[in-house]
Amino acid sequence: MIEVKNLCFSRKDGSQEHVILDQLNLSVATAQHLALLGDSGSGKTTFLHLLAGLLRTKSGTITVNDQILTHLNDHELALYRRRVGLVFQHYELLECLTVKQNILFQHKLNFPHQPADEFNQLVDVLGLSHRLNALPHQLSGGEQQRVSIARALLHQPRLVLADEPTGNLDLKRSYQVVELLTTLCRDRNINLIMVTHSHQLARYFEHVKTLKNGTLDQ
Numbered sequence: 725m726i727e728v729k730n731l732c733f734s735r736k737d738g739s740q741e742h743v744i745l746d747q748l749n750l751s752v753a754t755a756q757h758l759a760l761l762g763d764s765g766s767g768k769t770t771f772l773h774l775l776a777g778l779l780r781t782k783s784g785t786i787t788v789n790d791q792i793l794t795h796l797n798d799h800e801l802a803l804y805r806r807r808v809g810l811v812f813q814h815y816e817l818l819e820c821l822t823v824k825q826n827i828l829f830q831h832k833l834n835f836p837h838q839p840a841d842e843f844n845q846l847v848d849v850l851g852l853s854h855r856l857n858a859l860p861h862q863l864s865g866g867e868q869q870r871v872s873i874a875r876a877l878l879h880q881p882r883l884v885l886a887d888e889p890t891g892n893l894d895l896k897r898s899y900q901v902v903e904l905l906t907t908l909c910r911d912r913n914i915n916l917i918m919v920t921h922s923h924q925l926a927r928y929f930e931h932v933k934t935l936k937n938g939t940l941d942q
């Protein structure tokens with residue numbers, strides 16, 4: 725469950741204050757999926773970073789599964805971030821690690837005593853079982869994105885934020901990735917928010933909103 729109330733966010737541009745989000749409100753029910761559209765520069769990535777706890781704001785509130793992010797101290801926010809699954813446009817895999825090591829790396833770092841129960845099932849569903857010893861540069865873009873999805877889901881997050889995950893893929897691979905991402909999240913009752921420029925891909929989502937002039941359409 726996500727509740728965003730009167731969220732404002734600005735950045736300093738020299739001496740000028742550049743307003744990016746302006747009194748933004750959003751309510752996403754538990755396990756709901758949302759596609760986020762909007763022109764380039766409208767603030768989609770900024771909004772995802774605020775939801776991920778990577779940025780802070782002083783104005784407005786963000787509540788995710790009963791945690792009010794604005795009230796968390798730095799340590800609590802770091803713990804919150806560990807529980808969010810992130811998927812990026814450029815995959816952000818570690819080049820020197822194999823597929824298997826990439827998928828397990830953050831899990832081992834953040835949850836060293838928690839077994840990675842879902843590993844086998846995830847790599848199987850994502851079609852990666854035969855690529856576990858490959859290095860990222862030996863994979864196609866679609867395969868790399870599937871690795872990053874496995875990494876994002878391994879620690880069983882309740883929220884996955886995907887920032888243009890198909891931005892580097894052709895249409896066929898984009899559909900595959902979105903189909904897998906939405907199915908995996910639906911099966912696990914995970915809230916998914918995906919930024920995309922594609923109205924076609926947004927059709928996979930039960931809810932679609934557009935960010936414009938710092939706020940979301942109703």
Ligand SMILES: Nc1ncnc2c1ncn2[C@@H]1O[C@H](COP(=O)(O)OP(=O)(O)OP(=O)(O)O)[C@@H](O)[C@H]1O
Nearest residue numbers: 735736744762763764765766767768769770771919
């Ligand atoms: N680190 C930063 N410092 C200053 N301004 C920034 C920074 N990051 C983003 N911006 C500005 O904030 C605004 C919103 O950027 P953001 O990346 O959130 O937009 P977006 O909707 O995700 O764009 P795109 O679709 O092109 O990825 C833009 O005007 C951008 O130039």
